[in-house]
Amino acid sequence: MMFKGVWKSTFYFLILVFFAACGGNGMKKKEMNADAYFEYAKAKFDKGDYLDAITEFTVITLRFSNDPVVDDAQYYLAESHFKQKEYLIAVSEYQKLINDYPQSTYAVLAQFKTGLSYYNMSSRPELDQEYTKKAIRSFQTFAEEHPEHELTANGEELIQKMRGKLAKKLYTNATTYRKMGENEAALVYFDIFLEKYYDTTFAPDAYYWKSEILYKLKRYEESLNYFTILVEKFPEHGNIDKAKERIGKLSMMIKSAQTDAPVDEANNN
Structure with missing residues (x-):
């Protein structure tokens, strides 16, 4: 399962969160309300202390789960993982925001950042292109649901870039068969290529x-x-x-x- 490793890591991480919440400045943090705790965690994020920010935003999502600030914390939790280049975990956290808090002001941005996370995990053309395809689907969905959004053009630009990568992989396969003298096989690949990527370089x-x-x-x-x-x-x-x-x-x-x-x-x- 795609997120099996993510949830296993999360289990151990929550243990660390518990001790972090109880230690050090534990008494001061214990006295904070949701807004104050969010500002404390956000300050960590703004300073680039993303590991600490992850801990504190996680505490907020658990301790203040019914407070209006929780969707903000959930978004910045995802952002902290994104900044750490932990893109698969970031996807999981962005999706949690979208699913649990669909009315959040961050939901649309989280949808775009999901695609951007997949984009950042996209491999070189000669390798498996699972995340490239997922990124394309994510950006296409974003464009369909938010055609007037200012980020839609960025997503469409990235789609074209990733289509170029998929085109290169398919063209390379066709060329390999051609050079091997396997003309029938090469022809199949060129047919598929020209059907899907006729507009690429x-x-x-x-x-x-x-x-x-x-x-x-x-x-x-x-x-x-x-x-x-x-x-x-x-x-x-x-x-x-x-x-x-x-x-x-x-x-x-x-x-x-x-x-x-x-x-x-x-x-x-």
Whole structure:
């Protein structure tokens, strides 16, 4: 389960919270009301003492669970983990805020920060892209639910960046099969690529190599079609002269085949 390790760590952490609340300045903190305790914890956060802030905000969520300040504490608890780059725990705490306090003024921001946490956990293109996909879904949901929010444009920009990463991974897979001479497998990957990532920087090369593979597989009409698309959409491509040469040759081959077909049929009779 995704958060199994998180909850195990939380159990031990709560024990530390208990002793922290009882020790040191325990009497002074014990006398604080919810607002005063929040200001005390927030001061820790503002100074960058995120570990202490985590402890104190956790105390607030437990000790003042029915006070209006609790959703603020829950948000800054998540933020403290985010600042510590403990992104998976941060996601858990942001989600708790969203689920338990949906009317909180921080709920929308917590939704965005959930996506940002996944984004920060996103791996290099050659590695597993689970968190990349989760980040994309989170930002897409945010954009759908809050189209006018000032952070929506930021999320959409990050979506495009992550789509580029997914595109690179898929293009690399297609290229690997192409270089191995596994043309049918490479073609499958290029097909998927051009269906999903036709608007990325790898698209021109994908069109070119798909056209070449179709040529090698003697699927000449399809090859001609994709070479033509390449020339029309990407006239500055590095292999544009080769593509035009292929178009000329393929056009002649297809025309010749169409002209010769009736003759062959007559000869067969």
